[in-house]
Amino acid sequence: MRNTPSRLTRTWLATISVLALAVTGCTARTAADPADSRPVVLTTFTVLADIAGNVAGDKLRVESITKAGAEIHGYEPTPADIRKATQAKLILDNGLNLEAWFTKFVAELDVPHAVVSEGVQPVDIAEDAYRGKPNPHAWMSPLNVRTYADNMAKAFAKLAPAHAAEFTANAEKYKQQLTEVQQRLTGALGKLPKEQRALVTCEGAFSYLARDAGLTERYLWAVNAEQQATPQQIAGAIEFVRQNKVPAVFCESTVSDAPMQQVVSATGARFGGVLYVDSLSEAGGPVPTYLDLIRHDVDTIVAGLTK
Template identity: 60%
Template sequence: MIRSPRNLFLAGLLAVAGTAQAAAAGEKKTVLTTFTILADMAKNVAGNRLNVVSITKPGAEIHGYQFTPSDLVNARGAALILNNGLGLELWFEKFTRQLGKVPSVTLTDGIKPVSISADAYKGKPNPHAWMSPKNALIYVENIRKAFVKLDPAGTRVFNANAKAYSDQIRAVDARLKTQLATLPRNQRALVTCEGAFSYLTRDYGLSEHYLWPVNAEEGQGTPRQIKGVIDVVRAEKIPAVFCESTVPTRGMQQVAKEAGARFGGVLYVDSLTDAKGPVPTYLKLLQKDADTILKGLGGQK
């Protein structure tokens, strides 16, 4: 059923009115995040005091997301929006312009970004900063401060939850460091479709190669990009290559076939899965990616 603009407008008014009634009744404030990974982090800090919802759904490609009228309606009922920044959400500025006065917090504030080194994005910050658990601790601290400001009465809850979650992140970081250290010296090159692993490879001593730097436009890689990666895989005798869950794998399948490597599987970066999938949380995403890399490149769990 197709809704007319008038019906969408009326639906928006009803949703906003409902939110106002809920606030008057003392219900939880709603916090929106731009994608599922931020939502999971925020839920760990919020506990039961806030309602945290991701604008984009599990499995969505977030760089060029096309927001909908219902996204705007839902956002107008929110008390706060959490975004990544560093140029990740290309749609977010337009979204907030249309939205009006809902405060937002950028969770990469305080993080020193890694610069992209190739193509049209050369010199710009790599936005995938959460792929470093050390950076994730800064995300959590920014979330904690934002929630304390939003709901001062929940300060003790937010502080305790942030500490407990940060301890879990540190534990995963230590485990990944130990596991990825088992990769052979000559098999420590991570080859992916998108250059989304710069922070992970930096933290754990791997080299990085990719078809394109950022998923600004969905594609399979240009012939030049594909040939360049094939040449690297052949020259360095890299045994396996990978691609991300939110983009088609055909380009990297071609690299594997022509370079004599294996396709090592799918890595998760920009989005979690639903509760039934392999990476329903951020911490499980990190561990699943490490397990896939270890299996493909010959390390030990």
């Protein structure tokens, strides 16, 4: 969520018009699979790509700009990303200020795009430089992702009207799975004793999950914009963990857990494990799909807080 364009950002903005001319008249095929002529839907990160793939079925080709394991907030698009985007027929982004870099990107492209979080009731960030702005991690509530699925089905219907009924049916089927995961989330975390209902993480990415499960949220930094936590942020987390006798703390997969390990050392709390938010893992990893991501995080949080 950086607002000042970097040198690389200015460079790729300047090259967009040239790349657009270069691909004029091209289909949505890419070098990865030139035989696949389905319309390309491009998402900003892997979580959205997985959700979109469930709604699209086999009628569209869904790809992600960022790769598995990438940190989404400060991502810098490459010329290859721009080339891929000019060949897409639809771009999906999360919105809620998540992809400031992509907002500039889309503005320079003649490609339709849809904001998949439209209609979600945002939770505001409570502190730091982003105080009062919407927390962008709305997908951490499966109930919100039901809205994502509906928005995607509508966007896909405009792109491929002949398959509109199929997109709607796919979205409804996926929403049933989301409801089941939501029930697992609230059921498992709802059983935690009151004194253990605190979730301490590196980034403030769990506001929606914490709200759904009735957990008190505490974090080192509000949004992944800094490489390291400040001494004040670490001290605040240490005080919170001590005062509330929090048994375990956690950190996300896309950032270093070194600052949180300082909290562990100072308080005696356990490091409860790695949580996934901004990115899925590779296919053979622990969270190859969004549903796996939520299940993994719930299981990790429950195990950490109840041992």
